[in-house]
Amino acid sequence: MGYAVVLGEALVDLLDGECAGERVYRQAVGGAPLNVAVGAARLGATVEFVGSLGDDVLAGRIRELLTTSGVGQRAVLTTGAPTTLGVVTFAGAEPDFRFYGTPPSYGLLGPDDLDVPLIEGAAVLYAGSIALLCPPVLAATRRAWALATGRRVFDPNVRPRLLADAAARVELREVVAEFAASADLVKLSTADAEVLYGDGSPEAAAGRLRDLGASTVVVTCGARGALVAAGTDGDPVSVPAPAVEAVDATGAGDSVMAALIADLLADGPPADLEGWRQRVGFAVRVAGLVCESRGGAVAMPTRADVARRFPT
Numbered sequence: 001m002g003y004a005v006v007l008g009e010a011l012v013d014l015l016d017g018e019c020a021g022e023r024v025y026r027q028a029v030g031g032a033p034l035n036v037a038v039g040a041a042r043l044g045a046t047v048e049f050v051g052s053l054g055d056d057v058l059a060g061r062i063r064e065l066l067t068t069s070g071v072g073q074r075a076v077l078t079t080g081a082p083t084t085l086g087v088v089t090f091a092g093a094e095p096d097f098r099f100y101g102t103p104p105s106y107g108l109l110g111p112d113d114l115d116v117p118l119i120e121g122a123a124v125l126y127a128g129s130i131a132l133l134c135p136p137v138l139a140a141t142r143r144a145w146a147l148a149t150g151r152r153v154f155d156p157n158v159r160p161r162l163l164a165d166a167a168a169r170v171e172l173r174e175v176v177a178e179f180a181a182s183a184d185l186v187k188l189s190t191a192d193a194e195v196l197y198g199d200g201s202p203e204a205a206a207g208r209l210r211d212l213g214a215s216t217v218v219v220t221c222g223a224r225g226a227l228v229a230a231g232t233d234g235d236p237v238s239v240p241a242p243a244v245e246a247v248d249a250t251g252a253g254d255s256v257m258a259a260l261i262a263d264l265l266a267d268g269p270p271a272d273l274e275g276w277r278q279r280v281g282f283a284v285r286v287a288g289l290v291c292e293s294r295g296g297a298v299a300m301p302t303r304a305d306v307a308r309r310f311p312t
Helices: 032-042 057-068 116-121 135-147 166-180 190-197 202-212 252-267 273-291 303-309
Strands: 004-007 011-019 022-030 047-050 085-089 096-100 124-128 151-155 185-189 216-220 226-230 237-239
Touching: 004 032, 004 135, 004 252, 011 057, 022 032, 022 057, 032 047, 032 057, 032 124, 032 252, 047 116, 116 135, 124 135, 124 252, 135 166, 151 166, 151 252, 166 190, 166 202, 185 190, 185 202, 185 252, 190 202, 190 216, 202 216, 202 226, 216 252, 216 273, 226 273, 237 273, 252 273, 273 303
Parallel strands: 004 047, 004 124, 011 085, 124 151, 151 185, 185 216
Antiparallel strands: 011 022, 085 096, 216 226, 226 237
């Protein structure tokens, strides 16, 4: 089966909410790559997290969640920076993220900090998200990408608040194109596509990334499910989402990637587009279950949880 290396950020989210009639912020360990690492581990995968953490109490809570979830930390870098906070508010279809902490605790991993044998031995390497906006992490990711001998998966996980202007969007679009060109799997959302390309069409986004060189592309579409394009089987196919009682969509897209990574480790890539449709079908069921609980990373389910909620 092998193991996955998940490279990127871990931080603490403060989720806007209400308690006893007062506005409060609920603390939750987060960061898209951390969510992916925890989600894949809970689905049975062997996972190593690679990134930089602070040295404060909040970083200790991040480490505790990784440990209790069975995620390895042998290549985690400890720094003196306070843990970055992501303040999350809800006023529309997509949550609004603002990040606090300079320098960001997740942005200090450099190329010389990589555990080269760990990267080279991974069956799957995941990279992406906001850590790529930090030059040291971008350089580290480029080195890891070049060292990887297994399957490479990528998720841009765009956060518009971190893109100062149109030039920053162009720069990120170029980074996405760089990694997509040699990726075995790219996952992005329609919201990501809208920011990157000015077009939230999942078909257009999938076509663009496939033209760049990505072998398989999965575009998540919220309550509408997902779209997958793979192989030479022609048009992409849509995968409907299950009906759920959603209370919190935090981490739902990350859980899709977690499920896809776990299945890649367990069974390798599907043989055809129908196989990918079934894989993505399971992944959106995982995401549906995540949406029925609060907490992002702590809401990531096991395979038994998914089977109970969505019996076949």
